[in-house]
Amino acid sequence: xxxxxxxxxxxxxxxxxxxxxxxxxxxxxxxxxxxxxxxxxxxxxxxxxxxxxxxxxxxxxxxxxxxxxxxxxxxxxxxxxxxxxxxxxxxxxxxxxxxxxxxxxxxxxxxxxxxxxxxxxxxxxxxxxxxxxxxxxxxxxxxxxxxxxxxxxxxxxxxxxxxxxxxxxxxxxxxxxxxxxxxxxxxxxxxxxxxxxxxxxxxxxxxxxxxxxxxxxxxxxxxxxxxxxxxxxxxxxxxxxxxxxxxxxxxxxxxxxxxxxxxxxxxxxxxxxxxxxxxxxxxxxxxxxxx
Ligand code: HBI
Ligand code: FE
Numbered sequence: 617x618x619x620x621x622x623x624x625x626x627x628x629x630x631x632x633x634x635x636x637x638x639x640x641x642x643x644x645x646x647x648x649x650x651x652x653x654x655x656x657x658x659x660x661x662x663x664x665x666x667x668x669x670x671x672x673x674x675x676x677x678x679x680x681x682x683x684x685x686x687x688x689x690x691x692x693x694x695x696x697x698x699x700x701x702x703x704x705x706x707x708x709x710x711x712x713x714x715x716x717x718x719x720x721x722x723x724x725x726x727x728x729x730x731x732x733x734x735x736x737x738x739x740x741x742x743x744x745x746x747x748x749x750x751x752x753x754x755x756x757x758x759x760x761x762x763x764x765x766x767x768x769x770x771x772x773x774x775x776x777x778x779x780x781x782x783x784x785x786x787x788x789x790x791x792x793x794x795x796x797x798x799x800x801x802x803x804x805x806x807x808x809x810x811x812x813x814x815x816x817x818x819x820x821x822x823x824x825x826x827x828x829x830x831x832x833x834x835x836x837x838x839x840x841x842x843x844x845x846x847x848x849x850x851x852x853x854x855x856x857x858x859x860x861x862x863x864x865x866x867x868x869x870x871x872x873x874x875x876x877x878x879x880x881x882x883x884x885x886x887x888x889x890x891x892x893x894x895x896x897x898x899x900x901x902x903x904x905x906x907x
Contacts (some may be wrong), residue, residue, distance in 0.1 A: 724773025755812025
C-alpha cells in the first residue's frame with residue numbers, strides 16, 4: 617500500500633526532477649515508489665560488480681561494502697544514514713542528479729553525501745553520461761565508513777568552497793577526479809582500486825588494474841591539480857597513493873591559493889602524459905613521454 621504522499625510508481629524517479637528540490641538541492645527519496653524493475657536493475661548491477669571487489673578493491677572499500685549489508689533491493693538512504701552517522705558522522709542525502717558545485721561542496725562540508733534518486737536503464741549498463749544512484753551509492757558510500765577517508769571528503773568539500781572564491785574550481789575538480797573517482801592505492805598485495813568511478817564500472821575496474829595501456833604514477837598533489845582528464849573514456853593515467861592519510865595530509869598541508877594563482881589559467885597537462893619528474897610505477901604503452 618503506497619503511503620499517502622507517495623506518487624504513482626515509476627513516476628517520481630524520472631531524471632532530474634529539480635522542481636521538487638530544496639534550496640540545498642536535496643529531494644525526498646520516495647523509497648516506496650521504486651518499481652520492482654528498478655530494484656532488479658540495482659540487483660543486476662550489484663551482482664556484476666561485487667564479485668570483482670575481492671580481486672580489485674582496497675580492503676577498506678570491501679569492509680565498507682560489508683558494513684552496509686547490501687542486498688538485492690535499492691538501499692533506503694534513511695536506513696543507511698543511521699548506520700553511517702554512528703560510524704563517521706556522514707549521512708546520505710538524495711539529489712535529482714548533478715547539482716551546482718557550490719551546493720555540492722556545501723553538502724560534503726556538512727558530511728552529507730549527495731546520491732542520485734534515479735537508477736540507470738539496462739541500455740546504459742556499459743556507459744552513462746552522468747552519475748546515477750548505482751554509481752553514487754556503490755561507488756562513493758562504502759568508503760565513507762572509513763574514518764580517514766571520511767575526513768578527506770569533508771576536507772575536500774571545505775577546500776571546494778575556498779576554491780570557488782579563488783578561481784580554483786577546475787584544478788580542485790582534478791583532485792576529485794584522480795582520487796575520489798579514479799584513484800588507486802598501493803597495497804602489500806599490489807595495486808588496488810578505491811575510486812568510485814572505477815568500482816562502479818566492471819570495465820574500468822579491470823582496465824585500471826589489468827591493462828598495460830594506462831600509466832600508473834605515484835600521487836603528487838601539484839601534478840594531479842595540473843592534470844587534465846576526459847569524462848567519456850577510460851583513463852590515460854592513474855595516480856597511486858600509499859594510504860588515505862596521504863590524501864588527508866595533502867589536503868591539510870597544502871596552501872592551494874598560490875597554486876591556483878600560478879597554474880589556474882595555464883593549460884592542463886595532457887591526458888596520458890608522462891613527465892620527467894613523474895615517479896612511474898607502471899609505464900603504460902598508451903602513455904606519451906613529455907620531454
Ligand atoms: N553533483 N550530484 C552531484 N554529484 C557529483 O559528483 C557532482 C555534482 N556536482 C559537481 C561535481 N560533482 C564535480 O564538479 C566536482 O568535481 C565538484
Ligand atoms: Fe562520483
